[in-house]
Amino acid sequence: MPAALEMRKAVPCLVAALAAIAVAPCAAWAAEGAGGGIPVGDLGQAVATIVIFLLLLAVLGKWAWKPIVAQLQRREEGIAQTIQHAQEREKQALELLAQYKKQLEAAEAQAAELLSQARRRAAGEQEKLLGQARQESRRLVQSATVEIEQAKIDALRELYDRTAQLAVDVAAKALRQTLRPEDHRRLVEESLREIAQEASPKND
Amino acid sequence: MLLAAENPLEHLSDKPWPGLQWHWQGLTVTAMSSLIAAMILVAIIAATLILPFARRYQRVPRGGRNVVEVLVVGVRDLIAKPALHEQAYVFLPLLCTMFVFVLGMNLLGMIPLGRITPLLGLPPIGGTPTGILAVTGAMAFITFMTIVVLGLHHAARLCHEHHRVPMALCAAISPLLWLKSLAPTIPGLTGKILLLPMIALEFVGVLAKCGALMIRLFANMLAGHTLLAVLLMLLGQALVSLMQHQSYSLAYVGPGIIIFSVALNLLELLVAVIQAYIFTFLSAMFIGLYAAPSH
Secondary structure (H helix, E strand, C coil): CHHHHHHHHHHHHHHHHHHHHHHHHHHHHHHHHCCCCCCCCCHHHHHHHHHHHHHHHHHHHHHHHHHHHHHHHHHHHHHHHHHHHHHHHHHHHHHHHHHHHHHHHHHHHHHHHHHHHHHHHHHHHHHHHHHHHHHHHHHHHHHHHHHHHHHHHHHHHHHHHHHHHHHHHHHHHHCCCCCCHHHHHHHHHHHHHHHHHHHHHHHC | CCCCCCCCCHHHCCCECCCCEEEECCEEEECCEHHHHHHHHHHHHHHHHHHHHHHCCCCCCCCHHHHHHHHHHHHHHHHHHHHHHHHHHHHHHHHHHHHHHHHHHHHHCCCCHHHHHHHCCCCCCCCCHHHCHHHHHHHHHHHHHHHHHHHHHHHHHHHHHHHCCCHHHHHHHHHHHHHHHHCCCCCHHHHHHHHHHHHHHHHHHHHHHHHHHHHHHHHHHHHHHHHHHHHHHHHHHHHHHHHHHCCCCCCCHHHHHHHHHHHHHHHHHHHHHHHHHHHHHHHHHHHHHHHCCCC
């Protein structure tokens, strides 16, 4: 910083020295060309040009160009930042999209797996229930057959008893005086045995 | 108005204000004249038009602010950045002012203010300031001084940083250092022999470049105005011929001259902008060439 300050102090001296060197030929040139055909001008116009330009530079430099350039830079930086943010967000969005796609694919695969498992399980359950139902129906059929068989036997037995009793009663009425009780019983039993023999081949 | 003038180039010449021009041993010094007043007018118009728009910051620029921003961005992107690279922002105020000032002076020459103000009872104001060598020379001198001052500053800074020499001493010997830095480095005895001629040649090169700046702007503005003046003088002659001698032979050229003059005026408008751009761009290039650290 001190070096820069020293340099700043030295700059006006250098400018003054160089201006003096440059003004001398300029003055001679102005004096020579004042009466010529080409519009040369004079020293006063040259000095006035420099002064007016420097004043305009000072005014516009401080109150126009500096704020405008600063605002332009601020706006350009803002636009660049916005573009950068937009690009970053686009990148993030693309990454998120890829991630979501992966998750969606994984979820779809998982759902398919779960569905497949559920179907397999449902099929297993169906098979199991069908087996049980078949066993149950078979058991019910068997027990019904046994019950029917038993009912048949009971009915037949009751029929034998009733028939025997009826036959005895009928025979007793017809042969009440010729048959003794022992003969009567023997005849009835023989008759029953014959009936049973006749019935058994039909049942088999 | 030009038709009435005795000298067709009268509108280019400076008209000193009464009592504000001195002659001393063949040397003329003008304190105030129509052209100086025109330059002041240009500066006032530029400041009046630009300053109000600089204050208001708008996220989306509108109206005049847009024009000012286009100007600044144009000078920055088309002139400062290509010529000065990373130092573009340092010289941007100088280059913007230079462009506006030269453009204003060129354009003011298109308006015949010098004929209007005396009618209003005002002293003469107007003309084409860039149509005289003193003004373009002064503008080129500003570029030359920028090159020299920045070159000296850079030479002094390099001396102080590289050789650990006190800054005051570096500033004192900076002209020699800068002149030496202008010459290309040639090894051996040949380099030593050629050092002084090369320094002289390079310094003359700097002067020649700035001189070319001065002449280019002056010649372009003068040429356009001269051609316009000659054409209008022809028109005047045609009118005189028609009215005094009842001769129609020259009268036929009148419409052609008027159309050509209008076209030339439009071309002059274009030339005014192009010359302002070229002057600013070449100034930026020379500054970048001689004052930039990379040189």
